[in-house]
Amino acid sequence: MSTAIATKPLETTWTDICNLEQIPVAGGVNALVENTQVAIFRTRENKLFAVSNFDPFSKANVMSRGIFGSTKRDGRDVYKIASPILKNTFDLETGQSFDDLSVFLRVFNVKLEAGRVLIGVLW
Amino acid sequence: MAHQAIVVIGNGMVGHKFLESLMGSGQHFDITIINEEAHLAYDRVHLSSYFETPAPDLSLGRAADYEAWGVKVAWGKASSIDRETKNVYVGDQRFAYDILVLATGSFPFVPPVPGKDLNGVFVYRTLEDLDKIRNYSQNSKTGVVIGGGLLGLEAAGALKNLGLTAHVVEFAPRLMPVQVDEAGGKMLKRKIEDMGIGVHVAKSTECIFDTDDSGNVAGLKFADGQTLETDMVVFSAGIRPRDELARASGIEVGERGGIVINDSCRTSDPSIYAIGECALHSGRIYGLVAPGYTMARVLADVLTGGEQRFEGADLSTKLKLLGVDVASFGDSFAKTPGAEEMSFIDPIKGSYKKIVLSSDGTKLLGGVLVGDTSDYGMLVAQVQANTVLTNPAELIVPSFDGARVKAALPNSAMICSCENVSKGAIVTAIRDGASDLAGIKTATKACTGCGGCAALCKDVLNAELVAMGQIVNNYVCEHFELSRQELYDIIRVRHYQNFDQVLGHHGNGEGCEVCKPAVASILASLYEEYVLKDGLEVLQDTNDRFLANMQRDGTYSVVPRMAGGEVTPEGLIAVGSVAKKYGLYTKLTGGQRVDMFGARLEQLPFIWQELIAAGFESGHAYGKALRTVKSCVGSTWCRYGVQDSTAMAVLLENRYKGLRAPHKLKSAVSGCTRECAEAQSKDFGIIATERGYNLFVCGNGGMKPRHADLFASDLDDETLIRYIDRFLMFYIRTADRLQRTSVWLEKMPGGIEYLRQVIVKDSLGICAELEADMEKHVQNYQCEWAATLENPEKMATFKHFVNSDLQDDNIVFVKDRDQHRPIYDFERLEALPMLNIANN
Ligand code: SRM
Ligand SMILES: Cc1cc2nc3c(=O)[nH]c(=O)nc-3n(C[C@H](O)[C@H](O)[C@H](O)COP(=O)(O)OP(=O)(O)OC[C@H]3O[C@@H](n4cnc5c(N)ncnc54)[C@H](O)[C@@H]3O)c2cc1C
Ligand code: SF4
Ligand code: FES
Numbered sequence: 003m004s005t006a007i008a009t010k011p012l013e014t015t016w017t018d019i020c021n022l023e024q025i026p027v028a029g030g031v032n033a034l035v036e037n038t039q040v041a042i043f044r045t046r047e048n049k050l051f052a053v054s055n056f057d058p059f060s061k062a063n064v065m066s067r068g069i070f071g072s073t074k075r076d077g078r079d080v081y082k083i084a085s086p087i088l089k090n091t092f093d094l095e096t097g098q099s100f101d102d103l104s105v106f107l108r109v110f111n112v113k114l115e116a117g118r119v120l121i122g123v124l125w
Numbered sequence: 126m127a128h129q130a131i132v133v134i135g136n137g138m139v140g141h142k143f144l145e146s147l148m149g150s151g152q153h154f155d156i157t158i159i160n161e162e163a164h165l166a167y168d169r170v171h172l173s174s175y176f177e178t179p180a181p182d183l184s185l186g187r188a189a190d191y192e193a194w195g196v197k198v199a200w201g202k203a204s205s206i207d208r209e210t211k212n213v214y215v216g217d218q219r220f221a222y223d224i225l226v227l228a229t230g231s232f233p234f235v236p237p238v239p240g241k242d243l244n245g246v247f248v249y250r251t252l253e254d255l256d257k258i259r260n261y262s263q264n265s266k267t268g269v270v271i272g273g274g275l276l277g278l279e280a281a282g283a284l285k286n287l288g289l290t291a292h293v294v295e296f297a298p299r300l301m302p303v304q305v306d307e308a309g310g311k312m313l314k315r316k317i318e319d320m321g322i323g324v325h326v327a328k329s330t331e332c333i334f335d336t337d338d339s340g341n342v343a344g345l346k347f348a349d350g351q352t353l354e355t356d357m358v359v360f361s362a363g364i365r366p367r368d369e370l371a372r373a374s375g376i377e378v379g380e381r382g383g384i385v386i387n388d389s390c391r392t393s394d395p396s397i398y399a400i401g402e403c404a405l406h407s408g409r410i411y412g413l414v415a416p417g418y419t420m421a422r423v424l425a426d427v428l429t430g431g432e433q434r435f436e437g438a439d440l441s442t443k444l445k446l447l448g449v450d451v452a453s454f455g456d457s458f459a460k461t462p463g464a465e466e467m468s469f470i471d472p473i474k475g476s477y478k479k480i481v482l483s484s485d486g487t488k489l490l491g492g493v494l495v496g497d498t499s500d501y502g503m504l505v506a507q508v509q510a511n512t513v514l515t516n517p518a519e520l521i522v523p524s525f526d527g528a529r530v531k532a533a534l535p536n537s538a539m540i541c542s543c544e545n546v547s548k549g550a551i552v553t554a555i556r557d558g559a560s561d562l563a564g565i566k567t568a569t570k571a572c573t574g575c576g577g578c579a580a581l582c583k584d585v586l587n588a589e590l591v592a593m594g595q596i597v598n599n600y601v602c603e604h605f606e607l608s609r610q611e612l613y614d615i616i617r618v619r620h621y622q623n624f625d626q627v628l629g630h631h632g633n634g635e636g637c638e639v640c641k642p643a644v645a646s647i648l649a650s651l652y653e654e655y656v657l658k659d660g661l662e663v664l665q666d667t668n669d670r671f672l673a674n675m676q677r678d679g680t681y682s683v684v685p686r687m688a689g690g691e692v693t694p695e696g697l698i699a700v701g702s703v704a705k706k707y708g709l710y711t712k713l714t715g716g717q718r719v720d721m722f723g724a725r726l727e728q729l730p731f732i733w734q735e736l737i738a739a740g741f742e743s744g745h746a747y748g749k750a751l752r753t754v755k756s757c758v759g760s761t762w763c764r765y766g767v768q769d770s771t772a773m774a775v776l777l778e779n780r781y782k783g784l785r786a787p788h789k790l791k792s793a794v795s796g797c798t799r800e801c802a803e804a805q806s807k808d809f810g811i812i813a814t815e816r817g818y819n820l821f822v823c824g825n826g827g828m829k830p831r832h833a834d835l836f837a838s839d840l841d842d843e844t845l846i847r848y849i850d851r852f853l854m855f856y857i858r859t860a861d862r863l864q865r866t867s868v869w870l871e872k873m874p875g876g877i878e879y880l881r882q883v884i885v886k887d888s889l890g891i892c893a894e895l896e897a898d899m900e901k902h903v904q905n906y907q908c909e910w911a912a913t914l915e916n917p918e919k920m921a922t923f924k925h926f927v928n929s930d931l932q933d934d935n936i937v938f939v940k941d942r943d944q945h946r947p948i949y950d951f952e953r954l955e956a957l958p959m960l961n962i963a964n965n
Contacts, residue, residue: 020927028635029663031927039926039933045635046625056935058408061950062679063925063933067667067726071637074307074603076298076327084638086667086675089462091638101460102440103303104410106381 014111014122022048022117030083032066035121040110041066042119043083043094051081051094052110052121058099060087065107073100131428132213132222133158134203134370139401139417140228141166141186146425148194154428156195157220159213161202164252165191170414170575173283175255183252206374208394224428227371227384227392227399228421231364231412240333245342245357249280258359262287265356269293269345271330272361273300275444280359281322292323292353294345299326304442304453308470309495312477316449316496325353333358366403366410379405387951388434390424400424407437407950414575415543422545439509439542443494443501443577450498452577455491455508456481462639463863464490469521471496478521480504484863487513487829489520502540502581506548510538513829540581543574551585562586601862602639604632609787609862613647617858622648623660642666643862646749649785650857653905655912656748656785657919668747671923672909673729678936678947681729682722683709684746685736686782689756689774689794690717699739707732710944716753716791718744723945725932730923733910742908745783749863751790754778755803759796759813768813770796773842777811780846783906784853787860787869791826794818805833808866809849814838818845822852822880825867834870834877837885847896851884854895 019033019042030043032055039055043066055065068086072079081094091100097107111122131147131154133140140158147154160166165186174181191198201215206225213220233248235241245265247258262268268284270277273295284291293300299310300317314324329348336343344354366383377385377393383405390398390406401417402410411417416438426433441454459466463484470477476496483490489507494500504520512534514520536549546569554568565582566572572579600606607615612627621627624644628636636644645664648654654661656669668674673681685700692700700719704711707728709721724732733743745751754777757763759770774794784790793802794811803826804810810821816839824833837848860869873879882888913919925933938945939952 024927026663026922027660032925034926034929034931042927060677060679061935062677063935064667064675064679067670067675067679069638069641069666070635070663071604071641072635073637074634079634081635082637087677087679089460089638091460100458102409104381104412105408108380 016111016113016120016122019119019121022114022119025050025119028070030066030068030070032063033121035110035123038123039063040121041068041083042112042121043070043081045070045081048114049081050112050114050119051083052112053083053092053094053097054108054110056107057085057087057090058105058107059090059101060085062087065092128153128155129223130155130157130221131224131226132156132220133226133228134213135228135230135367135401135403136160136162136166136186136198137228137230137401138166138169138185138414139230139421140226142418142421143226143228143400143424144186144191144194144196146422147428150425150429152429157197157199158191159199159201159203159215159220161200162251162253165198167252169250172249172252172255173279173286175252176259176283176286203370206370206397208374208376208397211396223396225397226424227397227403228401229367229370229403231366231402231410233360234363234365235360236362238330238332240335240342241360243333243335243342244340246333247357247359249276249283249359249361255283258283258357259287261357262289265289267292267355268357268359269353269355270359270361271345272363273297273324273326274303274361274363275301275442277361278317279444280361281317284357284359285320285322289357290321290323292325292355293317294325294328294330294347294353296329297326300324301451304457305451305493305495306458306479308468309451309453309477309479309493312470312475312495313449313451316475320449323353364402364412366405368403371397371399371403379408379410383410386420386435388423388436389427390420390435391427398424398427406435409437411438411440413438413440413442415577418543418574439505441505441542441577442575443498450494450496452494452498452501453492454501454505455489457491457493459490461490467517467521480517480520482514482517484861485829485865485868486517487515489514489517492521499584502578503534503584505542505577506534506538506540506581509542510535512538540585541569541571541574541578543578544570544572546571546578548585551582555586601643602637604628604634604636604640607631609643609647609864610859612644613650613858616644616647617651622652624664625660636664638666639862642669642749645669646785646787653902655907656909657913657916662919662922671726671729672743672747672913673724674747676722676947679726679933680722680936680947681724681726682720682746683724683729683732683736684714684718684720684744685741686744686778687718688778688782689754689771691756691771691775692718696739696741699736699741703732703735703739706735708938708945710946714746716746717755718753720746723938723947725925725936727924727930727932730914730920734914737908737911737914742782743910745909748783748785749787749789750783750785751778751781751792753791754781755791755793755807757794757796757801759794763796765799766796766813767815768796768818770794770802770811770813773811773813773818774802777846777849780903781849781853783909784857784902786853786857788863788865790853790866806830807833809833809852811845817841820845820848823866823870823877825865827865829867831867831871836877836881848884850899851892851895852880854898855880855883855891858895 017035025031025044033040041055043051055063069084082091084091097109099105136158167183205214233250268289269292270281271294273293281291281293300313331346331348346352368378368384371384372378384399386404400420423433423435443452459481465482468479480492481490538548559565559568641664704721714720754774756771756774760766791807792809793804793807795802795804796813806824806826810833812819818840819838820836821833822836825831937948939948
């Protein structure tokens with residue numbers, strides 16, 4: 003039986019997406035990665051986050067069009083994204099919804115190589 | 126004819142409620158329940174009272190009842206489902222079903238911490254677990270609960286009742302992180318510590334260890350290197366739905382577990398249903414008994430041909446932990462756009478109360494209570510009844526009027542959501558002789574579920590008074606300790622040009638979906654800046670960011686401006702052919718213009734190219750900006766008209782179009798006193814008179830209608846426009862975020878008289894400035910769509926994918942009347958893309 007926590011690394015496939023500059027600072031874009039829509043966000047320090055573009059509350063592919071921001075959790079700032087439809091917010095690191103802790107956005111691996119943004123999917 | 130065979134797996138609280146509801150329906154079925162526990166259904170919610178002496182009777186299901194109902198009980202664990210032949214197996218015993226109901230609840234989650242299998246490690250879910258804990262505790266001195274949530278605190282209390290020194294360890298920085306906010310968490314920690322229970326927050330457990338390979342728990346080691354000695358450990362780290370049977374038989378389960386159901390509680394197999402904690406509805410699992418009970422009732426109704434549907438439930442909870450009352454209800458973290466928070470802390474009595482209000486303060490949306498939850502039921506009922514509040518502070522601050530608030534609840538207000546009992550039903554029961562809580566329970570069943578409504582039931586019985594003090598703020602959000610007006614003034618005086626400057630000097634963190642659009646709107650009001658300018662575009666709400674209104678499926682609507690509602694036949698034809706070409710649904714709006722729906726992000730620029738070529742401009746239906754100036758036809762055609770109201774409406778709409786404001790702005794001009802344009806329901810409304818125009822201000826339609834106030838009479842055109850210029854700019858400078866003019870005026874000290882002093886008498890000496898600001902707006906106005914079409918970089922962002930020209934395949938339209946609409950979720954239940962589960 004599977005548990006909700008994936009601990010052991012499976013095979014990661016990396017897909018080249020775009021130039022860093024194509025992602026607005028403190029904003030996001032949506033990418034197509036092997037039939038999956040992945041929303042990628044860029045912080046002011048060029049840190050990258052990638053989560054599923056599908057908003058589980060409104061059931062529409064819109065997360066990349068949401069507003070990027072942060073909130074204080076455990077005394078530190080965590081990055082978050084607000085869905086543009088009903089303004090539900092999610093922790094960008096874990097994908098967890100702040101409104102309903104049982105709801106998650108899938109989180110993807112993302113890295114920057116020679117100015118290119120790559121998304122890694124665990125299959 | 127043989128009755129339909131229903132098999133129910135699981136005889137927990139929800140499985141039992143289902144049987145009870147089905148029996149009430151009067152229809153007959155052949156029912157078998159499969160029960161792996163050693164008891165018939167019992168009250169899990171009050172599990173902890175099992176350690177009290179004498180232990181109360183927790184049983185819900187009684188053998189005699191089940192026998193009378195003709196329900197057969199199979200004692201054992203269902204091991205598999207054969208969906209093809211419609212059989213359930215318990216070992217090698219076979220049970221045939223027509224309808225199968227999964228009510229398997231959940232199991233306690235035990236994280237993979239080394240040492241979790243040592244002697245002395247327990248979970249807290251069943252009577253059996255409690256028996257084991259009690260036995261082990263007899264040779265123990267100390268007990269630690271891992272998990273500081275609702276159940277964890279309850280378990281810690283139970284350990285203490287067993288005579289142990291108890292500790293709670295929580296990973297998050299506060300107790301009950303799901304239910305209470307930071308301030309509430311602090312108050313709670315203090316109270317729990319005062320009871321002699323050790324509280325360790327922000328601690329991650331690295332391992333559980335024994336000594337000398339005894340195999341018995343000796344303590345915990347944390348990631349920070351510290352240790353905590355203990356003889357036993359109880360895990361309370363959350364629950365996981367028991368969906369293993371469903372999973373193994375190929376029924377759809379959610380990405381994070383839970384059996385996917387629709388509003389009828391049906392799973393992906395039409396003969397199989399799931400209810401209670403094992404079910405996943407609209408992406409949610411409910412770990413509370415009330416939503417489970419609702420599902421049970423809905424399913425009983427569905428199976429007997431009824432129309433009831435489960436439409437989600439509220440996660441409100443109230444509990445008493447070791448004498449500490451804690452509650453959270455509704456939108457407790459103020460997630461609703463524009464929501465405001467108001468809180469009251471009484472360190473002397475040790476209580477914390479926070480309420481979340483709608484942006485205009487007239488609706489209660491949710492809240493958090495610690496230390497004193499006596500008003501919980503009343504507050505929840507206010508949320509559900511959607512009561513209009515005139516003085517929300519009285520909900521939490523000391524007042525000798527508490528009784529009045531409670532008495533003001535309508536009879537339809539839901540008091541007990543577990544058993545669906547309204548205030549009216551309780552009042553009737555009291556009139557019929559119920560004189561105490563027990564009497565109300567017997568008469569109405571209220572308060573027999575989770576018990577959360579007990580206080581309110583008592584309040585309805587005899588209202589009591591509360592006494593406290595108040596702390597209120599109107600900060601924009603957690604990133605700025607400033608109101609919108611203060612932000613506006615700071616940005617204006619310091620000439621800040623972008624969000625980073627404002628955040629750097631006056632805020633903290635990265636900003637959020639509340640302060641970013643607010644600052645963007647202020648910058649737009651002050652400098653008439655292009656809303657998609659680099660750095661500004663990411664601040665905008667999606668509607669402003671893509672200059673169109675986002676719809677529920679992620680497509681957009683397009684609204685070209687038709688000033689004053691006036692449109693030429695050529696214009697209409699152009700709109701018609703654009704809509705036809707791009708397959709858009711068209712509708713006349715309530716604002717006297719045409720809306721075209723269903724445009725994909727990548728279509729927007731093409732649609733606008735054609736609209737602009739046909740002479741149209743952006744209608745700003747997406748912005749917190751001027752929407753429409755509605756008109757009536759006026760003296761040009763109408764036999765009663767005394768001024769050319771249409772011409773005036775067109776002039777005003779063109780003057781103020783694009784003006785960004787704290788909220789949207791609407792206007793209308795009527796040609797005579799018959800008021801066909803409904804000007805008195807607008808932010809600024811104009812009604813023609815024989816001698817000129819009467820100006821009305823601060824009207825509102827919408828959620829809380831307000832008749833506009835007559836501001837000045839018989840104005841000539843020039844004075845009319847001057848007053849409106851000043852009025853709008855004064856509003857923009859001083860209103861709160863998302864505050865319409867109506868609420869702004871109601872909150873203005875001195876009211877309409879003061880406003881008149883400022884605008885007509887220039888009592889603040891700022892009118893010249895206000896007029897100059899408006900002149901700047903009029904001069905600098907540009908159609909945002911025209912500007913965008915000329916900017917290739919911006920145009921490139923109107924694509925669904927950054928790395929592909931494909932379209933979003935989740936957007937599906939369905940024919941409806943002679944046009945189409947986005948598909949509803951239930952229409953595509955079979956093919957949800959997110960539900961692919963890899964079995965690993
Ligand atoms: C399209 C339209 C309904 C229609 O099919 O006729 C409409 C549609 C929406 N209205 Fe409206 N309202 C429309 C006329 C109205 C009117 C009538 C009017 O303007 O004369 C009212 C009452 C008048 C008033 O505002 O005082 C109205 C009161 C609201 C309210 C409540 C405002 C309030 O202060 O209580 C909201 C919610 C809000 O703004 O917070 C709202 C919000 C909305 C939103 C923006 C909701 C949303 O966020 O998706 C809808 C988006 C429209 C879209 O996607 O294009 N709409 N809405 C009308 C567009 C008019 C236009 O041409 O621009
Ligand atoms: C200590 C404690 C305190 C709580 N306090 C509150 C509270 O204050 N308020 C509140 O709203 N909720 C509370 N809850 C939660 C509440 O008890 C649950 O929401 C509720 O019991 C869910 O009902 P259910 O029928 O879905 O699941 P359960 O009550 O767990 O019943 C499921 C049953 O199915 C059985 N089962 C599972 N699989 C099989 C199988 N294959 N074959 C046969 N049988 C099977 C299980 O053994 C179990 O008996 C509390 C829970 C606990 C443990
Ligand atoms: S308000 Fe009515 S009556 Fe007056 S001019 Fe307009 S349409 Fe005619
Ligand atoms: S609300 Fe749960 S018993 Fe009344």
